Amino acid sequence: MSILILNIKQLLQAHESNVTILKGDEMKTLSVLEDAYVYIDHDTIIEFGKMEDYRTIEADTVIDATGKLVLPSWCDSHTHIVYAGDRTSEFVDRINGLSYTEIANKGGGILNSAKVLQNTSEDELYEQSIKRLNELIAMGTGAVEIKTGYGLTVEAELKMLRVIKRIKQESLAVIIPTLLAAHAIPEAFKTKKQNYIKYITDELIPKAVESNITHYLDVFCEEGYFDINDTETILKAGKAHNLRPKIHVNQFNILGGIALGVKYNALSVDHLEELNDDDIKALKGSETIPVALPGCSYFLGIPYTQARKIIDAGLPLAIATDYNPGSAPSGNMNFIVSSACVKLKMTPEEAINAATVNGAYAMGISNMYGSITRGKKANLLITKPMNHYSEIPYAFAHNPIEQVIINGQLL
Ligand code: NIG
Ligand code: FE
Numbered sequence: 001m002s003i004l005i006l007n008i009k010q011l012l013q014a015h016e017s018n019v020t021i022l023k024g025d026e027m028k029t030l031s032v033l034e035d036a037y038v039y040i041d042h043d044t045i046i047e048f049g050k051m052e053d054y055r056t057i058e059a060d061t062v063i064d065a066t067g068k069l070v071l072p073s074w075c076d077s078h079t080h081i082v083y084a085g086d087r088t089s090e091f092v093d094r095i096n097g098l099s100y101t102e103i104a105n106k107g108g109g110i111l112n113s114a115k116v117l118q119n120t121s122e123d124e125l126y127e128q129s130i131k132r133l134n135e136l137i138a139m140g141t142g143a144v145e146i147k148t149g150y151g152l153t154v155e156a157e158l159k160m161l162r163v164i165k166r167i168k169q170e171s172l173a174v175i176i177p178t179l180l181a182a183h184a185i186p187e188a189f190k191t192k193k194q195n196y197i198k199y200i201t202d203e204l205i206p207k208a209v210e211s212n213i214t215h216y217l218d219v220f221c222e223e224g225y226f227d228i229n230d231t232e233t234i235l236k237a238g239k240a241h242n243l244r245p246k247i248h249v250n251q252f253n254i255l256g257g258i259a260l261g262v263k264y265n266a267l268s269v270d271h272l273e274e275l276n277d278d279d280i281k282a283l284k285g286s287e288t289i290p291v292a293l294p295g296c297s298y299f300l301g302i303p304y305t306q307a308r309k310i311i312d313a314g315l316p317l318a319i320a321t322d323y324n325p326g327s328a329p330s331g332n333m334n335f336i337v338s339s340a341c342v343k344l345k346m347t348p349e350e351a352i353n354a355a356t357v358n359g360a361y362a363m364g365i366s367n368m369y370g371s372i373t374r375g376k377k378a379n380l381l382i383t384k385p386m387n388h389y390s391e392i393p394y395a396f397a398h399n400p401i402e403q404v405i406i407n408g409q410l411l
Helices: 024-028 088-095 100-105 109-118 122-138 154-170 193-210 228-240 257-263 277-283 294-300 307-311 333-342 348-355 357-361
Strands: 002-012 032-041 044-050 061-064 069-072 074-076 141-147 174-182 216-219 244-249 268-271 289-292 380-383 401-406
Touching (some): 024 348, 074 333, 074 357, 122 141, 122 401, 154 174, 193 228, 228 244, 257 277, 294 333, 333 348, 348 357
Parallel strands (some): 002 069, 074 141, 141 174, 174 216
Antiparallel strands (some): 002 032
16 A cells, blocks of 8 residues: 655655754754655655656555645654543532642542542443544544553553553554553552552562563652652662653652653653753753643643753753643644644744654654654654644644544555
C-alpha cells in the first residue's frame, strides 16, 4: 500500500537528515517546503521534495493536497488515558471553590479514580480507553505515551499495563507505556507511607518489570504525595530494573525533583508549572527534556510553565496533553499547540517543534517519529485548506485536521 500526496501548500518538518531533538534557538525555525510532495510506501516515508522536482511515481493512492498542509502527526508524550469513569462531580466542586488539593485531601482526586478503576473489569477499562485513543487519533495524534497510576495495588496496576498492551496491539498509533508506580498514597497506607513505598519498590516494580510491557517509571514528586527522598528511593529501585524515569515534578511545589530526575538520567521531567533558576541550571547539559502541559494549567487555573525561561536558556521543550480525568480531561493536541502560543508565549514554530520532534524525543522514539525524513515511519497529518501553519494555533479550539495517516494507513 503506497500513498502519494501532491501539491502540498506547505510541507512541515521535512528534513534531509534525521533530527531527533531541537533545543533553544533551534526551536525558532520550522522547516517548511512550499509546493511539495511526499511519497510513502507501507509504513515508511520514501521520498519528498518540491513539486518542481517531482518526477512521476506510481502509487496505490494519490491525494491532491492543493491548499493544504502536511506535517508529522502529533506526538503526545504524557497521558493517563487508561482510566475508568470521570470526575465531573469534582469539576463542579472546583467551580464552587474547592481546590484540586482540597478535593484530594477529602479522598477525591487520584484515590477516587483508583477506586473506580479497581472495580472496573479489564474489558470495560479497555473499551473506555481505546475510545479515548481513537478520538485522539482523529484529532491528529499518532504517538502517545500512556501511564498507569490509577491502580495503587499490584493487581490493579498490572491490569492497567495489560490494557495498555492490548491497546498497543490493537491500534495503529505508537504507544509508549509508563509505569506510574507512585501516583498517590492509598487510604490504607495513609499513616504508613514508608510501607507503601516498600510495596512499590519490592513488589510492584519487580512484578511490572516481569510483565515486560514498560521501560519507563514515573513518580508524582509533590507535597502530600511523594517527597524528594521517597522519589529517589523509587527511582533507585527502578534503575536496578533498567527503568528510565519520566516524572511528574514542580506541579504545585518545587521539591528538587528536576535535579533528581537529571541525576537519574530521566528521559523527561513533566509539568514545571513552578520553576526556578536552579531547575534551569540542573537541566543544562543533560539528556532530560522538560515537558509543559498547558491543558493542566488551563483546567486547574494554575500557572503556565515558563516556556520562555526554558527555551531562552538554550534548552529543549516538549508539550503534551496530560490527558487524565482530574487535571486535564482533553487529549486535543491542536489545543495544546494553540495554548503553547497564547499562554506560554511560544511562537507557532516553537510550538509545532515541541509537539512533533521534541514530543517524540520525550517518548524515546525520535529516531523513527516526529519529522518527515526518508526512512522514518509514515505518521502524517493533512490539514484542512489554510494559508499558513500559524493558522493551526491561531484558530484555537477549531479542528485543523482533515485526514490522518498512521503507520502508512489512511484513516
Ligand atoms: O498529571 N499530577 C499527577 N497526576 C495527574 C493528575 C491525576 C489526577 O488528578 O487524576 C497530572 O496532573
Ligand atoms: Fe500527568
